[in-house]
Amino acid sequence: MSMEGKICIVTGANSGIGKATAIGLAKMKAIVVMLCRSKERGEEAQKEIIELTGNDNVDLLICDLSSQKEIRDFVLEFKSKYQNLHVLINNAGVMLSNKLLSVDGFEINFAVNHLAPFLLTNLLLDVLKKSAPSRIINVGSA
Numbered sequence: 001m002s003m004e005g006k007i008c009i010v011t012g013a014n015s016g017i018g019k020a021t022a023i024g025l026a027k028m029k030a031i032v033v034m035l036c037r038s039k040e041r042g043e044e045a046q047k048e049i050i051e052l053t054g055n056d057n058v059d060l061l062i063c064d065l066s067s068q069k070e071i072r073d074f075v076l077e078f079k080s081k082y083q084n085l086h087v088l089i090n091n092a093g094v095m096l097s098n099k100l101l102s103v104d105g106f107e108i109n110f111a112v113n114h115l116a117p118f119l120l121t122n123l124l125l126d127v128l129k130k131s132a133p134s135r136i137i138n139v140g141s142a
Contacts (some may be wrong), residue, residue, distance in 0.1 A: 018139075
């Protein structure tokens with residue numbers, strides 16, 4: 001299957017598995033939308049991915065996945081820029097040992113690792129269905 005021109009969102013694309021995934025997709029000439037929490041780290045990774053792959057179609061959008069409002073805002077921004085979505089890769093995750101609450105009052109690990117992929121996927125289902133055949137990939141690691 002050719003990925004050329006396919007629009008792919010990768011959450012947590014500035015490091016680790018997400019970055020490796022973004023590089024792989026960019027090498028296959030996909031349009032990669034990096035969803036990252038940190039603008040600074042996201043821009044560093046974006047520049048590196050473009051230089052490494054020669055693919056200029058690597059976009060960076062900023063979103064803190066612990067915030068449901070930011071997820072909703074991200075989806076609005078994405079839909080204003082893109083008409084299709086062929087692949088959604090829910091990769092971002094956290095593992096904090098101390099108990100912190102998100103801005104919405106949820107424990108942060110639960111907010112990012114469980115609620116965020118659920119909300120993001122549901123808010124993007126319409127564009128994923130419209131872009132069929134499309135894929136949703138949930139990444140888990142330990």
